[in-house]
Amino acid sequence: MSLNPVVRNVLIIVVIAAVVAFAPGGGTSAGVIRQAVSLAFLATIAWLASLMYRQHRVAIYSLGERRRAAVYAAAAVLTITLTATNRLWTNPLGGVVWLILIGGAVYTAFAIIWAARQD
Numbered sequence: 825m826s827l828n829p830v831v832r833n834v835l836i837i838v839v840i841a842a843v844v845a846f847a848p849g850g851g852t853s854a855g856v857i858r859q860a861v862s863l864a865f866l867a868t869i870a871w872l873a874s875l876m877y878r879q880h881r882v883a884i885y886s887l888g889e890r891r892r893a894a895v896y897a898a899a900a901v902l903t904i905t906l907t908a909t910n911r912l913w914t915n916p917l918g919g920v921v922w923l924i925l926i927g928g929a930v931y932t933a934f935a936i937i938w939a940a941r942q943d
Contacts, residue, residue: 883940891936898932901925 827835843857877884884892905912905925912918 887936887940891940895933895936898929898936902929902933905929 840857840861884895887895902925905922909922912922
């Protein structure tokens with residue numbers, strides 16, 4: 825008997841949610857499962873980023889050194905800012921800094937991509 829992939833994926837999510845919600849000593853098992861899901865999510869993002877880089881390598885190198893450096897810097901700022909989200913949102917000034925950093929990185933990346941398409 826073959827299970828539809830969508831149904832299988834939904835069942836996996838339901839089982840993980842049930843373990844987190846109803847497992848005895850939910851703190852430890854919930855923490856382990858949450859960490860495992862978080863690591864799987866980050867691994868998926870890293871895999872997707874490497875796949876996109878390999879598929880668009882020629883377009884990235886055609887940007888030129890200055891534009892490419894700016895895109896890489898924007899990606900680095902975005903990554904570091906997202907990593908520090910919990911620390912930045914502890915006070916109002918940190919929230920403003922977070923918004924400025926995220927907005928600046930996104931704007932830089934889109935402005936460079938837009939200018940490259942206009943050339």
